[in-house]
Amino acid sequence: MRLLATSHFAELKQYAHVTPGVVNGAVEFDLATLRPTYRLILGTPGGSQAFAIAERLGLPASLLAAGQARRSDQGVALDASLTAAAEARQSAVEAERVAEGLQRRADEALQEAVAARREAREELQVARRTASAQATESAERLLASVEQLREALSSGSLTPSLAAAETAVRAAIASEEANTDDAGGTAAVTATEISVGDDIRLRSGARGEVLAISEDGRMSVALGGMRIQVERSDVSALLGRQKRAPAPVGRPTAAADAVARLDLRGARVEDALTALEARIDALLLAGGERLEIIHGVGTGALRDAVRRRLRELPEVREVRDADAPGRDGVTIALL
Known part of the structure; x- marks a missing residue:
């Protein structure tokens, strides 16, 4: 009950x-x-x-x-x-x-975090898949710009605008190499695998020949019609070894005299120094040993900057005044 x-x-x-x-x-x-x-x-x-x-x-x-x-x-x-x-x-x-x-x-925050992480992984995978194709396309455009610059160098007159174009090409190459590294590009070739005369591919996609290797590991590479300095880590693949001794890349259509003179009058100091280094590279590739730099008299600031940079470059063995009297606005560099 x-x-x-x-x-x-x-x-x-x-x-x-x-x-x-x-x-x-x-x-x-x-x-x-x-x-x-x-x-x-x-x-x-x-x-x-x-x-x-x-x-x-x-x-x-x-x-x-x-x-x-x-x-x-x-x-x-x-x-x-x-x-x-x-x-x-x-x-x-x-x-x-x-x-x-x-x-x-x-629980809701955890679900959102898991979803965000999954979405981030998917976006990263898509970016990695497209990075290689984008890098290849950009490298082709850069190589075309380099070839245009090489032709301009062979004409014998490197203006400040062309010097700026050369600087832009180098910066774009460096940017593409950094983008390739971020996208998980190919690992660099080991230091012992590369020697002078080898045919290599850079991370930017450019193909060139090793001209020289310094003690600190930096390499001088012939790229199209110009020479650039790269690190060993910038090399993505060893394409082949040269059986012949390495020789400078010459210019079949341009004589050494065509690149033996550089007129920097009216250029800014920064542009002038960039043009100076590019002209020295071109002259070395053409087998020249003497460069005449026309900087003018003015205040002397451009002349001092040019001579100071010439003395810093290992490719320059002597810097002196012009041979003829009355040419105070000219400096001679012997390579």
Whole structure:
């Protein structure tokens, strides 16, 4: 037989708490609004809210105090315990709700992070697949620019604009090599595999012949009609070894005299120095040994900068004034 009984007697609540087969229960009461929620909670005895309701209804304080004084100590203690238990339960419910919200947001953040990582990997794979094709196309354009520059060098007059074009080509080559490295390009050929006369391919896609290798590992490479300096790490492949002794790359259509004079008048110092180094490379490739640099007189700033750079270059063995008198605006460089 099952029995459902309601009571305000604290003794009955205590009896249900200690007696097997008897369970306390209560209809939940909102302490903030002093209104029932009509939720049945098993395992927790309910407490009387008579005094709180009476106070809200305006019963005199003296009457309420007298009523409180007539309550038994056991009833007061039990009601206090019940109130504390209800507050603790409410706090636990609130904490559980907050924890569930935090867990839900953490799960969402984890899913977003996994999706972002997957998307980043896919984008990286696409970039790596397209990097090689882009590098090859860019290298072909750069080689065409180098060939145009070589033809300009062979004409015997390297203007500041052509010097700027040469600088742009070198910068573009360096940029393409860096892009190839970032895209996971081919590993560099080991240092012991390369020797003078070898046919190599650079990371930029350009193909050239090794003319010389310095002690610090830098290599002089004939690229089209010009010579450039590269590091061993810039070499991506060894295409073949030359059986003949290495020889300078010559210019079949241009004599040495065509590149023996460089007119820098009116050029900025930076452009003039770039043009000077490019002309020396061209002259060495053509087998020339003497370069006449026309810098003018002016303030002497361009002349001093040119002579200072000539003395820094290992290819120049002597720097001197022009042979003929009255040519203060000319410097002779012997290679």
